[in-house]
Amino acid sequence: MKLARQELKDLMKHKMMQGGLQEEHAEQTAEILTWAHERGYASHGAVRVEYYTERIAKGGITHDPAITWKQTGPCSGILDGDNGIGYYVATKATEKAIEMAKENGVAVVGMANISHTGSIGYYTEMCAKQGLLAITFCQSDPMAVPYGGTEPYYGTNPISFAAPTADERMVVFDMATTVQAWGKILDKRSQGAEIPSDWAVDEEGSPVTDPHKVNALVPIAGAKGYGLMMMVDIFSGILLGVPFGKHVSSMYADCSKGRELGQMIIVMDPERFCGAEQFMKNMSQSCDELSGMKAAPGFGKVYYPGERAVMRRDKTYEEGGIEVVDEIVDYLKSDQLHFDRYDHKNRFAD
Ligand code: NAI
Secondary structure, three states: OEEOHHHHHHHHHHHHHHHOOOHHHHHHHHHHHHHHHHOOOHHHOHHHHHHHHHHHHHOOOOOOOOOEEEEEEOOEEEEEOOOOOHHHHHHHHHHHHHHHHHHHOEEEEEEEEEOOOOOOHHHHHHHHOOOOEEEEEEOOOOOEOOOOOOOOOEOOOOEEEEEEOOOOOEEEEEEOOEOOOHHHHHHHHHHOOOOOOOOEEOOOOOEOOOHHHOOEEOEOOOHHHHHHHHHHHHHHOHHHOOOOHHHOOOOOOOOOOOOOEEEEEEEEOHHHOOOHHHHHHHHHHHHHHHHHOOOOOOOOOOOOOOHHHHHHHHHHHHOOOEEOOHHHHHHHHOOOOOOOOOOOOOOOOO
């Protein structure tokens, strides 16, 4: 069913408020979920609301968190989220990083004790909209083997960077460091289909094509993706003093406990490097050159990162609104708080 942006956002916001989340936090969470959903990341959109509402209702997301800022240097600090909803805390931390980067040229802001922050390109895009460059990474539940390993150790640990141009375009790169998200394995299970052999491994660490035999996901590009996952865990976990590696809490382990996740954002003002004007101009030139390149056979065009997400968003509205699965809309419109589906599930709960 297709919904208008505001309708979907309001439904999601009110459901989370029904669970106990305060309005400002619910408003910002719904905004980011809508941002992801309208860009074609349905996996990071409305489908998440039931899980968050269950966690909010059971106390695993603090309703009225004591969010504290600790400035650790002229360009650095940690925002402790007291396990409030990650979307709100990460937005506040990004606002703080933008303010510091505008003042000092660079800002390195850690977020400790937060819950899931969703599609992290939202936060780097916030910075690019202000004429700044940013990179962010965050922890997620352990479900990927280290290269050559047999046990899940790291999460899908995403990385996003964004940069502005001299025009309305923004480069927004945003990816998980696993070949595929767990949701894609579930899709294949429900279709009764096999998975490609480079997506996941079984308990022996051997590649699997049967989605029911998956024990863990694998890093992108073998040892190189493994290194990136580790980087994410060091910068957004070990460095911030929160649980790291396999000690990161599982999304579904216990919905009454805070997740204690970490995230890092680094923001830079191009004015302090080659100068903002030159930077923006060269960014635009770079995008033009990439877009103007002859595409390889089978590719219609060369895109810069984030370009297709904006195209998908525009198409969403040209085609009458955001497509949301009927059952999710029914749930959002109902009085049902949640269906008690996520608590104490294993890490691969569907
Ligand atoms: P993806 O594979 O759809 O895209 C990855 C990147 O590749 C994007 O920046 C996209 O712009 C770029 N891209 C894709 N096709 C392209 C093409 N043809 N030309 C140029 N660039 C192209 O993203 P993925 O890895 O599936 O991640 C989806 C979302 O999940 C992200 O928003 C990510 O932040 C989120 N996520 C969040 C987690 C969390 O714990 N908060 C964990 C894992 C993922």
